[in-house]
Amino acid sequence: MTGHTELAKRFGTPSYVYDLERVAAARGDLFDALPEQVELFYAAKANPHPELLRELRAGEGRRCRAEISSTGELAAVLSAGFDGGEILYTGPGKTAGELTEALSAGVRLFSVESLGDLHGIGAAASRLGVVATCLLRVNSASASATSSIRMTGVPSQFGFDSETLPELREQLFDVPGTEVAGAHFFPLSNAKDEASLIGEFRHTVEVAARVQQELGTRFRFVDIGGGFSVPYAVGGERPVYGGLRAAMAGALDEWFPGWRTGEVRIAVESGRYLVGDSGTLMVGVVNLKESRGRRFVILDGGINTFGGMSGLGRIMPVSVRLDDEGIPLEQIASLVGPLCTPGDVLGRDIELPALAPGDVVSIPNAGAYGPTASLLMFLGRPAPTEIVVRGEELLSVSRIEHSRAYQLGREL
Numbered sequence: 246m247t248g249h250t251e252l253a254k255r256f257g258t259p260s261y262v263y264d265l266e267r268v269a270a271a272r273g274d275l276f277d278a279l280p281e282q283v284e285l286f287y288a289a290k291a292n293p294h295p296e297l298l299r300e301l302r303a304g305e306g307r308r309c310r311a312e313i314s315s316t317g318e319l320a321a322v323l324s325a326g327f328d329g330g331e332i333l334y335t336g337p338g339k340t341a342g343e344l345t346e347a348l349s350a351g352v353r354l355f356s357v358e359s360l361g362d363l364h365g366i367g368a369a370a371s372r373l374g375v376v377a378t379c380l381l382r383v384n385s386a387s388a389s390a391t392s393s394i395r396m397t398g399v400p401s402q403f404g405f406d407s408e409t410l411p412e413l414r415e416q417l418f419d420v421p422g423t424e425v426a427g428a429h430f431f432p433l434s435n436a437k438d439e440a441s442l443i444g445e446f447r448h449t450v451e452v453a454a455r456v457q458q459e460l461g462t463r464f465r466f467v468d469i470g471g472g473f474s475v476p477y478a479v480g481g482e483r484p485v486y487g488g489l490r491a492a493m494a495g496a497l498d499e500w501f502p503g504w505r506t507g508e509v510r511i512a513v514e515s516g517r518y519l520v521g522d523s524g525t526l527m528v529g530v531v532n533l534k535e536s537r538g539r540r541f542v543i544l545d546g547g548i549n550t551f552g553g554m555s556g557l558g559r560i561m562p563v564s565v566r567l568d569d570e571g572i573p574l575e576q577i578a579s580l581v582g583p584l585c586t587p588g589d590v591l592g593r594d595i596e597l598p599a600l601a602p603g604d605v606v607s608i609p610n611a612g613a614y615g616p617t618a619s620l621l622m623f624l625g626r627p628a629p630t631e632i633v634v635r636g637e638e639l640l641s642v643s644r645i646e647h648s649r650a651y652q653l654g655r656e657l
């Protein structure tokens with residue numbers, strides 16, 4: 246029995262175990278894969294657990310900044326020690342209230358999704374007597390590589406269509422309370438390999454330079470997005486990008502020669518790569534059944550516990566690992582959760598070892614898009630336990646709780 250199974254037996258299932266040593270390793274590998282001038286934003290949506298946030302902000306040399314898009318994420322990153330000046334606020338639906346809250350907390354860097362968004366940011370900043378530094382999020386008309394979640398070149402709630410920027414020029418640079426300082430791109434998530442990642446970054450850098458020219462301005466800040474990949478809920482290793490640093494430096498030298506001296510700051514973003522392989526989901530087998538020739542393994546956690554992608558309508562290629570690597574896979578069965586909906590499936594007809602009620606199985610590479618990306622409240626089960634370790638050392642055990650707060654009427 247490994248440490249994870251012991252922890253799961255001690256603190257109960259379903260539970261996540263996050264290892265901060267692995268978070269630190271991912272942070273180190275990603276910084277090593279980037280030119281030293283390039284800044285790195287951690288997308289808090291991948292996992293806003295306080296200890297993971299704190300680990301990502303730590304680090305002897307270079308540390309992550311935070312990319313957020315709600316007041317909940319704002320509170321999480323502030324209490325993890327991030328300073329307002331280290332935060333990038335993004336998202337297509339920023340309200341006046343949340344903008345005021347973010348600006349009051351010292352956030353000054355915003356990704357702008359539309360003209361209306363720019364005016365909203367300007368109005369909130371003006372009321373507080375400050376100026377918000379704005380990056381125009383660009384929905385480029387063209388893209389270069391293939392990816393699993395493509396968010397560019399199609400109609401979208403995200404960003405300005407690149408072809409419309411030249412005609413908007415007059416309207417972008419004189420909005421009180423704002424200063425348009427650059428651009429933000431996020432064309433790709435989870436690149437299939439390093440070549441696609443490099444291809445996409447090259448393309449983005451070139452598009453950024455073209456947008457700069459069309460707008461007749463000089464960018465001081467360009468966020469060129471992400472796409473750093475990690476296996477999700479299946480076995481396998483987090484890739485290390487050995488060729489990225491030189492390729493990125495080459496593209497930046499060509500299109501943004503001032504990047505080495507800080508004339509233009511360059512940033513990238515990552516969620517899953519930084520936390521994905523730090524997490525293991527431990528689930529207990531409650532029951533087994535056969536129905537019309539198909540087998541089902543019923544677990545104590547399903548899409549209420551690990552619903553990130555199934556919540557978006559995709560069945561994950563989940564694989565389950567037993568702790569003893571030697572155990573043979575000897576049955577095909579579906580892994581289903583405890584919810585009263587046929588949609589509560591973690592894996593359909595997958596290869597599994599023999600299992601019995603009471604067994605604990607582990608799903609590897611589950612550190613990103615876990616609890617907070619799940620249908621946590623659906624059917625009223627408790628949120629999964631989240632256990633944080635650093636190697637052998639046990640640091641914390643906690644659970645998200647939700648409760649009703651009355652604004653009117655009274656608690657019965």
Ligand SMILES: *Cc1c(COP(=O)(O)O)cnc(C)c1O
Pocket residue numbers: 288290291312335431434435471472473514515516517518613
């Ligand atoms: C979700 C998101 C990320 C993180 O994506 P990963 O695939 O987890 O790296 C980064 N930037 C933006 C703008 C996002 O919406």
